[in-house]
Amino acid sequence: MxxxxxxxxxxxxxxxxxxxxxxxxxxxxxxxxxxxxxxxxxxxxxxxxxxxxxxxxxxxxxxxxxxxxxxxxxxxxxxxxxxxxxxxxxxxxxxxxxxxxxxxxxxxxxxxxxxxxxxxxxxxxxxIPSQLQTGSPGQSGGSGPNPTPTSSGGSAPIATPKPATCIAAGQRCSTSSGLPCCPGLRCVSFGYNSVCM
Amino acid sequence: MERLDRLGWAAGIAFESYGLRIGVRTNTPDILPQLGPYFPPDWTPATDLEVDWLYSLKVGGEGTRPGVRRFHLAYSDAALIGRSRDIEPVFHALEADIQAVIANLARERLFIHAGVVGWENQAILIPGESRSGKTSLVEAFLRAGATYYSDEYAVLDPDGRVHPFPRALGVRHRQDNGWTRQPVEGLGVSVGQTPLPVGLVLLTEYKPTAHWRPRSVTRGQAALALFAHTFVAHREPTLALGILQRAVAAATALKGARGEADEVVGRVLARLSTSQAQSAC
Missing domain, CATH: 1.10.10 (Arc Repressor Mutant, subunit A)
Structure with a gap:
């Protein structure tokens, strides 16, 4: 040996x-x-x-x-x-x-x-089965909105993607997300949806 | 999504569930009051209409041309999730997708594919994929007097305690072996209200000829099995494993193939009662 x-x-x-x-x-x-x-x-x-x-x-x-x-x-x-x-x-x-x-x-x-x-x-x-891994219910293939953690009582969010530093053009934004649109863009509301433009 | 946005949306509703704000817009306002039963058990209306996830429900029906019926369509974000000339299947597609979105994106909760019942202030978890027999076992536990928590999702908080997700229970038809979903309120079962610690993890699959002769497995193996059925295992493994470690800290786990659900339930509950009596001494 x-x-x-x-x-x-x-x-x-x-x-x-x-x-x-x-x-x-x-x-x-x-x-x-x-x-x-x-x-x-x-x-x-x-x-x-x-x-x-x-x-x-x-x-x-x-x-x-x-x-x-x-x-x-x-x-x-x-x-x-x-x-x-x-x-x-x-x-x-x-x-x-x-x-x-x-x-x-x-x-x-x-x-x-x-x-x-x-x-x-x-x-x-x-x-670990791959079908559980994506946040893509409805076969959206990850093309869905980029959910961002809200500032809910200071608790650590779970199950959310790691936050980006800013939201890119064309992606959804939320006034409650805490994330700003990237420089030169602003969060524009369209009824039920808001997008960084 | 932009093409979808251009369709004529007449009304919408937003609600909150597990820290997410979800919206549903539709071309037919009359349909909104019918949607409540398809939302998650804990949903509450939201006044803020900016949402984390958006559904679009286009009601079809009779078209302008005679003899033409348009499809009812449901979209999850930009993805088509339901298409039918009957509205009911589209509602079910919407319901399933909302639950999957929440299971993947919920804040401060960890979702595991598992049936859950409460028994003597402890939760019994039955992890497994859809159609693995979870609902049959849950139903058998309920017949034996257990408290209903969920037939599909174990919802764990950061301390590893299990919260109720009492969605409508799938009930099997004896005649055609099909399923329908029935609100638990009409089934005469008690529904869990408070979070419970995990007392038992049952790792089992239905095999028609099997008899329930389980073996004990370690907490590590139980946590491993739960991890394999955790929605965010790939994306948030550190958080998930930490929560699972706390969840199984005082749990026992049994593994084995099973036959009929009632046989398993009788023996499991007898075993739990015996062990609780022993620990009380």
């Missing part, structure tokens, strides 16, 4: 949310996939800083998770690295040496053993 390998976790484009007591949710904004890491997987993923060897991570896992031996902890770390790789959460994919040598992943998990169930790293993944 290459216990000197130093895995490096992806960080860019990920939204990370701790879920007490020991799970972590990770949303990959580029791939549109969300992952739930259990305690072991989260511990390993956080330790993947490109400067810590597999052996050092295994020692940490042994100490934190109570593995019976360093070998057992190393198996758990390799399994975690394998699962994190398959979830695209590592910069360089890492395959357990025994798997690379021909052992099936199922056999590798079995090798870890029932006694080490608590050590088995879990990475659950789901794809």
């Amino acid at each position: 290459d216990i000197t390998a130093m895995p490096y976790a992806c960080r860019d484009g990920l939204v990370v949310q701790d879920l007490p007591p020991d799970e972590v949710l990770v949303y990959d904004t580029a791939r549109g996939k969300a992952h739930c890491l259990n305690r072991t997987a989260a511990l390993v993923w956080r330790a993947c800083d490109g400067q810590t060897s597999v052996e050092a991570i295994a020692r940490r896992v042994k100490g934190d998770m109570g593995a019976a031996s360093l070998d057992e902890a190393q198996d758990a770390v390799w399994l975690a690295l394998d699962r994190l790789s398959r979830a695209n959460l590592l910069q360089q994919p890492m395959t357990p040496p025994l798997v690379a040598a021909g052992m099936s992943r199922r056999e590798f998990v079995q090798k870890l053993g029932v006694a080490s169930l608590v050590l088995i790293p879990g990475v659950s993944s789901v794809r």
Whole structure:
């Protein structure tokens, strides 16, 4: 086993949310996939800083998770690295040496053993359906108005696009939006609608 | 949109819902009083007619030429969302689109595709796409005495509590397996009034031959499933995940295929009652 390998976790484009007591949710904004890491997987993923060897991570896992031996902890770390790789959460994919040598992943998990169930790293993944992502009900394809947050009691708005600095020509404006029309334009009302002109 | 603006609009109405101001304009003022039942449950009339989202409802009907009936048309912003010679399907298209706009753009609320009922001061969430069987489960819970919150949207506040969105309930016809929507007021069920903490997340799909043998899943997996059904997951992931973390903080979650809804509901409610009794000791 290459216990000197130093895995490096992806960080860019990920939204990370701790879920007490020991799970972590990770949303990959580029791939549109969300992952739930259990305690072991989260511990390993956080330790993947490109400067810590597999052996050092295994020692940490042994100490934190109570593995019976360093070998057992190393198996758990390799399994975690394998699962994190398959979830695209590592910069360089890492395959357990025994798997690379021909052992099936199922056999590798079995090798870890029932006694080490608590050590088995879990990475659950789901794809976030694209049909929920757009603010385009009615098949408007995002061509609709650019809703802007109103100043409603100072609470943080949710589910609104990040505000632009000004509203461009031809786009709708609102006196309550707080956003001005871009320089040289003014908000002109047309009945139920106002447009920056 | 400019071409649409040039059509003759005779009247309109604006209302507020979940922090959004929505307008509907029409060429036929008489139609406006009929629209109320298709607006969101919490709608209130707005006096300011500048709106965040605009609908246009062009009523067709008999044309000037004999034997010609014009389509009724509904537009969401500039997009055609409904076109029919009957007005009712156009109203339903309008209703569905308004709900989708609110789910995507609501302020200070997170919308999740999920059925919701209240039971002993806790919310039971059933995430799932349309036609995944949410409404059947919600109906079965209501028959068992649960409180109605929604058959389509779990509406979460920043603390992760679930607010009612008691839209008209889809009711299945036994005869032709079709659906109609019925206002909840006429169904004799209690409707939620106050926000509830999430007590249980049910991750299940209907399979005709399945029996309900669920397994417990972690809060993380429950949050993951809810996130997959969150409307603004792509656009506001940090906010959404933060709210979901708070929402599932004290929840349990069960996962498994299900058969008939009544079987699930009986066993789920028995399990909840048992766990509540144990926690009370």
